[in-house]
Amino acid sequence: MTVPSSPADPDLLRELLSGDARRIAPKLLGSVLSHNSHEGTVAVRITEVEAYMGPGDSLHPDPGSHTFRGPTARNAPMFGPAGHLYVYFTYGMHYCANIVCGPAGIASAVLLRAGQVVEGLHLAGVRRPTSKSVADLASGPARLATALALTTADSGRDALSEPFDLRLPETPALDVSSGPRVGVSGAGGSEDYPWRFWLPGDPTVSRYKAAKPRPAKFQSR
């Protein structure tokens, strides 16, 4: 495994993140996100991501994105500067975290879907007591957010400065697979949006699962 390292200039890293999320997403594979809290430090090497675009991108409208219908209080960070976090709460109990991409004003982000815990194994295990193996600690978007203790309180915060740190790999991953995004219902989850990227063969990559099709709505009379 190549040892990740940040560019000498942190502004350069932010500049790199200010582009198209679909282009940046595969380049984030192999990078390491760390979070330093009073409990200790946990760092995760990213092995699976998904790109989400914003509205106003007439070339690539993204019906699977939280921003598809425009800005709201929740998705505001996606319209903000690159390198910040967008964390949302879902299913009444889970958090999922994104790295915001694109220039400020243009919404796009990369969902962190899975990773390998490379620092703070014990603490990650305490935060994720239901894990059955080390590979399970962050093998899913909500698992990863839990291992790193990310919540909506962190949404909008800068991932490139304390208490966070993001380091890109020295060289981009050579072997990257792509496919439809997980759990996205409707057109956004189709083969037309192969914006999920992962490191093939990595044991921490989550298993693919198509969106659960909703049962046909029963119209009462």
Add this chain to the structure above:
DNA sequence: CTCCGGATCCTCT
């Protein structure tokens, strides 16, 4: 191994 339902509450319509 796969499939399925329940948990649980914020967000936007």
Add this chain to the structure above:
DNA sequence: GAGGATCCGGAGG
């Protein structure tokens, strides 16, 4: 009021 960028445990093959 409906549905969700999910996870987990239990049932069945």
